């Protein structure tokens with residue numbers, strides 16, 4: 561089957577041909593229109609809490625669409641906020657970027673794109689027995705989105721990722737990250753967020769995600785983003801760099817967009 565991607569012939573505009581869910585009514589990402597975000601009081605009451613383990617030797621792989629760190633953490637917990645009474649567990653994290661730092665995030669804020677976006681993917685272990693099963697249900701996954709701003713100070717945690725990228729230049733390659741990774745360090749200091757019901761932003765675009773997008777970006781350097789763009793989408797000699805891997809915003813439709821100023 562033709563491989564999906566981000567070029568005009570296999571990109572977001574044609575995904576729905578191969579992946580029907582991509583044409584659904586609760587797709588992600590969306591443009592976060594801050595004027596319509598409702599500050600929902602009961603989000604304030606149920607504080608969003610997270611607890612992660614620090615892990616070393618996490619496996620990072622080149623998926624052909626970017627890098628992905630497999631981080632199944634049975635000891636991690638994400639709960640509260642929009643997640644009801646269920647507990648979600650970290651499964652993996654990855655990110656999206658653009659050809660230049662003027663674009664790259666998937667969610668936009670009042671039409672403004674950031675230079676990139678990190679996704680921490682969790683699944684509902686209260687209700688479901690496996691990640692794959694959870695991905696088939698409307699409340700199966702919870703993804704934390706964190707925007708990247710470009711600045712002068714490099715992000716030490718992201719640097720641990722960047723330092724492995726030369727070993728996974730080609731699609732299908734993987735390696736272990738020797739450093740200890742603490743997912744908490746990826747989160748901004750300000751914990752205000754927007755939340756809405758959406759989908760996976762890449763095929764199969766399952767409508768199974770409770771999105772939680774932090775308002776405050778974290779800072780990375782241009783050099784770190786340049787390294788992301790050196791990954792190859794191909795498995796062999798042919799070099800087709802992964803210079804952009806973000807889906808443009810999809811219609812919010814009649815979905816509620818709520819905000820919490822933690």
Ligand SMILES: COc1cccc(N2C=Cc3cc(S(N)(=O)=O)sc3S2(=O)=O)c1
Pocket residue numbers: 652679681691692695696703759760761762763764765766
């Ligand atoms: C359908 O069952 C499965 C099984 C295995 C992996 C996936 N996935 C595919 C895409 C995808 C996109 C994500 S994003 N950018 O919205 O955070 S998270 C994610 S995934 O759940 O890892 C789905």
Ligand SMILES: [Zn+2]
Pocket residue numbers: 654655656679761
């Ligand atoms: Zn993602």
